[in-house]
Amino acid sequence: APILAIESSCDETAVAIIDADGVLLANQISTQIDFHARFGGVVPEIASRKHVEAIVGVVDAALDEASRALGLEGGPLAPTELAAVGVTQGPGLVGALVVGIAFAKGFAYAAGIPLVTVNHLEGHLFANLLDSPDLEPPFIFTLVSGGHTMLVHVCAWGDYEVLGETLDDAVGEAFDKVAKALGLGYPGGPVISRLAKEGDPHAIEFPRAMMHSHDFRFSLSGLKTAVITYIDQQTKAGLVIHLPDLAASFEAAVFDVQYKKAAEALRATGVRSYCLGGGVAANPHLRQMLTEKLERDGIRVHLPPVSACTDNAAMIAMVARRKFAQGDFASFDVDADPNMTL
Numbered sequence: 001a002p003i004l005a006i007e008s009s010c011d012e013t014a015v016a017i018i019d020a021d022g023v024l025l026a027n028q029i030s031t032q033i034d035f036h037a038r039f040g041g042v043v044p045e046i047a048s049r050k051h052v053e054a055i056v057g058v059v060d061a062a063l064d065e066a067s068r069a070l071g072l073e074g075g076p077l078a079p080t081e082l083a084a085v086g087v088t089q090g091p092g093l094v095g096a097l098v099v100g101i102a103f104a105k106g107f108a109y110a111a112g113i114p115l116v117t118v119n120h121l122e123g124h125l126f127a128n129l130l131d132s133p134d135l136e137p138p139f140i141f142t143l144v145s146g147g148h149t150m151l152v153h154v155c156a157w158g159d160y161e162v163l164g165e166t167l168d169d170a171v172g173e174a175f176d177k178v179a180k181a182l183g184l185g186y187p188g189g190p191v192i193s194r195l196a197k198e199g200d201p202h203a204i205e206f207p208r209a210m211m212h213s214h215d216f217r218f219s220l221s222g223l224k225t226a227v228i229t230y231i232d233q234q235t236k237a238g239l240v241i242h243l244p245d246l247a248a249s250f251e252a253a254v255f256d257v258q259y260k261k262a263a264e265a266l267r268a269t270g271v272r273s274y275c276l277g278g279g280v281a282a283n284p285h286l287r288q289m290l291t292e293k294l295e296r297d298g299i300r301v302h303l304p305p306v307s308a309c310t311d312n313a314a315m316i317a318m319v320a321r322r323k324f325a326q327g328d329f330a331s332f333d334v335d336a337d338p339n340m341t342l
């Protein structure tokens with residue numbers, strides 16, 4: 001029977017339904033971005049309230065979509081026709097997570113089916129399975145999202161060795177802060193990557209922090225400051241800022257370090273396979289550059305579908321399916337864990 005999965009860790013209320021073979025039957029998402037954009041970032045209080053407003057409708061839409069995908073007559077799937085409910089436990093905003101968890105508990109209890117909790121970061125990893133269902137560890141995984149930047153040695157599913165993380169800002173956070181400094185709105189990633197397409201990545205020399213640190217740690221706050229300083233200097237001197245060149249040069253500084261460290265991690269572990277995840281993995285330049293360079297190094301590269309890089313429930317469903325098959329169920333008194341790590 002199918003599994004229903006709920007994601008509500010940040011500003012997306014998402015529900016997916018997946019069958020036992022991993023085929024997606026439904027994939028619904030209700031985004032709150034417009035409500036947060038005017039504040040330049042996610043406001044936790046608004047996020048919680050919007051999840052409460054959206055969740056019933058998104059679950060209903062998913063049950064309806066799944067029924068149509070299965071060619072069933074007679075309306076939406078019934079909760080009792082499901083095998084289990086999966087839900088994101090963390091990391092994320094606590095007030096947003098609890099909405100999904102409370103709903104999932106009530107839904108599972110009423111339907112008499114098990115509850116499965118999912119680590120959101122493992123979800124970003126499992127997004128790779130949506131296009132590469134046969135992907136098998138070991139591989140090196142780069143997570144670049146709004147809240148995390150890590151290099152991980154995936155020894156086996158569920159067995160993760162975190163090689164290094166960011167010391168300060170996450171990559172997605174740097175995109176968002178640079179966009180905010182330029183008055184380009186929230187989120188920053190999509191608009192910066194659109195601008196970068198027309199720009200010269202060599203136009204401005206920005207620092208590549210930790211590039212030669214011979215470890216797997218990252219630092220983004222210096223680059224962010226360098227970009228903001230550049231903007232201030234140009235503005236004070238009365239010079240126009242060429243946005244495409246700025247965007248392309250910023251991206252190049254971020255992505256050069258990402259390639260260098262990924263290549264070093266692959267060399268250090270002797271692993272020959274690589275995958276990427278998190279919202280920044282939607283960036284076309286990062287996808288293209290990593291694929292080209294790593295394949296030239298003889299590495300097999302896997303990427304999640306662009307639509308499954310930012311937060312979604314399909315990736316949560318992929319993890320839930322695996323945990324369900326292992327009988328790894330959660331107790332009904334489980335709580336949100338806003339600081340969960342891999």
Ligand code: ATP
Pocket residue numbers: 010091092120124144145146147148171172173175176187188189190193278279280281282283284309310311
């Ligand atoms: P986490 O997963 O660490 O808890 P999150 O769920 O908030 O954080 P995601 O939804 O995975 O983060 O990713 C959102 C981030 O991805 C934002 O910072 C956004 O700017 C960035 N992003 C989205 N699209 C792009 C893109 N095309 N290029 C670069 N960054 C992007």
Ligand code: FE
Pocket residue numbers: 120124145146278279310311
């Ligand atoms: Fe995320």
Ligand code: MG
Pocket residue numbers: 010011012146310311
């Ligand atoms: Mg998001």
